[in-house]
Amino acid sequence: MTMKIFLKRLNGVRGPGAIGGLGGPVKRAAPAQRAGALHVGPLRPLAAACVALLVSGCMVGPDYHRPQVNVPATFSELPGWTQAVPSASGPKGDWWTAFNDPLIDQLEPLVSVSNQTVRQDYANYQEALAEVRAAHASLFPTIGATGSATRERAASGNAARVVNAGSLEGNVSWAPDLWGSVRRTIEESAATAQASEATLANATLSEQVALATAIIELRTSDANIDLLQKTVEAYQHSLEVVSNQDAAGTVAPSDVITARTQLATAQSSLISLGVARAQYAHAIAVLVGKNPEELSVTHSTAMPTLPDVPVGVPSTLLERRPDISNAERQMAAQNAAIGVAVAAYYPDISLSSLAGFTQSPLSGLLNVGNYVWSLGGSATETLFDGGLRSADVDAAKAAYDAAVANYRGTVLTAFRNVEDDLSGLRILAQQTVVLDSAVIDANRGAQIALDEYQAGTVDYTTVATAQATQLNTQQTALNVQETRLLDSASLFGDLGGGWSTDNLHDPRHPGATPAASTVQTGDASVQKTDAQTQ
Numbered sequence: 177m178t179m180k181i182f183l184k185r186l187n188g189v190r191g192p193g194a195i196g197g198l199g200g201p202v203k204r205a206a207p208a209q210r211a212g213a214l215h216v217g218p219l220r221p222l223a224a225a226c227v228a229l230l231v232s233g234c235m236v237g238p239d240y241h242r243p244q245v246n247v248p249a250t251f252s253e254l255p256g257w258t259q260a261v262p263s264a265s266g267p268k269g270d271w272w273t274a275f276n277d278p279l280i281d282q283l284e285p286l287v288s289v290s291n292q293t294v295r296q297d298y299a300n301y302q303e304a305l306a307e308v309r310a311a312h313a314s315l316f317p318t319i320g321a322t323g324s325a326t327r328e329r330a331a332s333g334n335a336a337r338v339v340n341a342g343s344l345e346g347n348v349s350w351a352p353d354l355w356g357s358v359r360r361t362i363e364e365s366a367a368t369a370q371a372s373e374a375t376l377a378n379a380t381l382s383e384q385v386a387l388a389t390a391i392i393e394l395r396t397s398d399a400n401i402d403l404l405q406k407t408v409e410a411y412q413h414s415l416e417v418v419s420n421q422d423a424a425g426t427v428a429p430s431d432v433i434t435a436r437t438q439l440a441t442a443q444s445s446l447i448s449l450g451v452a453r454a455q456y457a458h459a460i461a462v463l464v465g466k467n468p469e470e471l472s473v474t475h476s477t478a479m480p481t482l483p484d485v486p487v488g489v490p491s492t493l494l495e496r497r498p499d500i501s502n503a504e505r506q507m508a509a510q511n512a513a514i515g516v517a518v519a520a521y522y523p524d525i526s527l528s529s530l531a532g533f534t535q536s537p538l539s540g541l542l543n544v545g546n547y548v549w550s551l552g553g554s555a556t557e558t559l560f561d562g563g564l565r566s567a568d569v570d571a572a573k574a575a576y577d578a579a580v581a582n583y584r585g586t587v588l589t590a591f592r593n594v595e596d597d598l599s600g601l602r603i604l605a606q607q608t609v610v611l612d613s614a615v616i617d618a619n620r621g622a623q624i625a626l627d628e629y630q631a632g633t634v635d636y637t638t639v640a641t642a643q644a645t646q647l648n649t650q651q652t653a654l655n656v657q658e659t660r661l662l663d664s665a666s667l668f669g670d671l672g673g674g675w676s677t678d679n680l681h682d683p684r685h686p687g688a689t690p691a692a693s694t695v696q697t698g699d700a701s702v703q704k705t706d707a708q709t710q
Contacts, residue, residue, distance in 0.1 A: 235356025236522070237515020240363075240508050243580050245587050247491050253598035271668045272388055274483030275661070279473065280391050283464050284384055290465030291383045297376040304369035308683040311365040314358045317350035322532075342541050345532025345548075352527070357519035362684065364512035369683040371505035377498035377675050385669035387463045389662055391480075394456035396658040397449055398475050403654065404446040407647050411439040414626060414643070418636060431636035438640055442647075482660055485667050487598070490591060496672030497590050501680065503583040510576040517572040520565045523557035590670065597667035604660045611653040622646040 272284045288294060325342040353359055415435040421427040461471035494500055530550040535541040558565070625642035628634045682688055 234354070235359055235515060237356070237360055237518045238511060240511040242504060242507070243583070245494070245584055247494070247587075248591070249490070251487065251490060251591075251595055251598060253595050253602060271673050272384065274485070274668075275388065275392075275480035275665075277391065277395070277478075277480040279476075280388055280480065283391070283460065284387060286464040287383050287387055288380050291380075291463060292465055293383055294376070294380050295465075297372070297379040301369070301372040301376045304365070304372040305683050305686075308362065308365040308369050311358070311362045312684070314351075314361070315353060317348050319346070319348050321346045340539070341535065343532060343534040344541065345530055345534070347528065347530045349526065349528040352525055354525055355519040355522040357516055360512045360515035360519065364509045364516065366683045367505045367509035367512060370680050371502045371509065373680055374498045374502035374505060377679065378502060381498060381669055381673045381675060383463055384673065385665055387460065388665040388668075390456050390459045390463060392658060392661045392665065394453060394460065394473060395476060395479050396654060397453040397456060398477065399479055399654055400651065401446065401449050401453070401475070402477055403647075403650055404442060404449065407643075408439065408442045408446060410622075410643065411435070411442050414639060415439055417626070417630060421630075426632070427636065434636055434640055438643070479657065480661055482657075483664050483668075485664055485671070487594070487667075487671065490594075493590055493594065493671070494587065495677045496675060497670075498672065498675050500583070500586050500590055501677050503579070503586040505680075507576065507579040507583050510572070510579040514569065514572040514576060517565070517569040520558075520568065523555045525553070525555050527551075527553045593670040594667065597663050597670055600663040601660060601667070604656055604663065607656055608653070608660070611649070611656060614649050615653050618642075618646040618649040 270281075270284070272280050321344075323342075323344045325340070327338065327340050329336055329338050415432075418427060418431050418435045422429060422432045457471070457473045458468040460473060461468045464471070528550075529552070530548075532548060533541050533543075533546040534548055535543070535546040622639075622642040622645070625634065625639045629636055629639045
């Protein structure tokens with residue numbers, strides 16, 4: 177059940193100029209007005225009321241404050257790393273150049289412009305910006321114009337006459353945002369747009385890391401191919417040695433079979449590497465927005481350089497990861513949605529005015545004597561809704577609590593990601609030292625075994641075992657090198673890749689630069705600059 181109240185008086189205007197309800201009677205100008213210029217006095221009370229309503233409007237619902245999260249003073253895996261000061265911590269600029277790989281340097285810039293996932297998120301961001309403009313439009317009056325003309329034949333008894341009639345009217349309607357519902361909606365849309373911008377940044381960073389990962393894996397495949405080609409050549413030499421001794425009758429025929437099997441197995445492994453390499457090349461093409469046949473990656477014997485990644489302190493991670501910023505902006509949007517739901521408890525106020533000319537017959541339509549006007553206002557309040565508004569408020573609060581949990585969970589996951597990367601790099605560095613020594617010993621052991629076999633002091637099984645150990649050790653060392661490079665690329669991404677919350681734009685002020693944009697953090701807007709980044 178609703179109750180509608182028609183305003184009959186506004187700012188002392190009484191009598192013939194009183195305000196009618198919406199759709200009320202149109203008032204024709206007084207005789208004194210017909211003799212002179214148009215009298216706009218009746219519009220002044222409405223304008224004064226609009227100003228008064230704007231000034232006195234409030235915003236219901238809670239103001240946003242970012243919840244606190246527990247942030248460690250340092251990463252537990254950080255000892256042994258070079259820790260940067262907060263203002264200079266984290267990767268800067270084109271982080272991928274630290275790998276010193278020409279292919280990575282060539283293709284990474286294409287991700288932000290050609291990757292289809294990034295383009296999709298960019299379109300979503302543009303949609304979110306449009307939603308902010310649409311919400312902002314509700315703050316302003318709606319102005320319209322209506323014109324009509326009719327010609328009819330009217331009969332009266334035996335007489336008939338043709339009558340021309342017409343009207344030309346302008347109308348203004350406005351629903352003042354007394355309780356802040358529209359402003360909370362704008363706040364919600366703006367936070368959602370910033371969350372979409374952070375999603376775009378996160379997608380770009382994720383695809384850039386994926387491209388670096390694919391190129392590292394392709395380079396490792398090339399290195400494995402080189403290794404197996406050398407291994408095949410070594411096994412062919414061993415087979416020649418065994419075949420010569422078999423022809424001389426100094427070794428058992430089984431040694432030849434063993435050498436042939438060993439060679440064929442290595443050749444098979446070499447061929448199978450072509451499958452993985454082709455898949456990596458296809459993935460690289462798709463990541464830069466090309467069909468696989470459009471991009472050809474030549475074989476390279478050089479592995480990317482293992483970079484030195486500046487880590488910084490955990491507190492800066494909250495400002496450097498776009499996924500954390502996305503979760504935080506979603507939380508702010510849900511907080512504003514509570515205010516929108518609370519505003520439904522208050523009455524809806526609307527004002528309208530109309531002014532124009534109406535005349536029958538049509539001639540002389542724009543004469544002063546045909547000038548008409550109307551002012552109106554209404555207030556609508558819901559008296560009973562069966563608990564609908566209360567349920568909407570509870571749902572909005574629950575959505576906010578869920579957003580808070582998601583934000584804190586995202587922060588915890590971010591800390592875990594960095595710790596995983598640091599621990600992986602630390603442990604793999606230790607493993608590399610051991611493997612380097614093992615590779616040297618395995619190479620020497622395989623050569624000694626072959627020399628001893630040629631001298632007749634050991635059987636070929638010893639040679640085959642030594643050569644298999646040599647290959648396995650070399651492949652293990654190569655895989656560890658690959659994993660260290662992958663962990664470094666992951667660490668760049670988990671540290672934000674040089675991104676910062678200062679890069680976020682304020683959709684309510686499109687002309688402002690990102691570093692000077694304002695972000696709502698509570699009762700007031702806080703100016704964010706590089707000097708204020710934690």
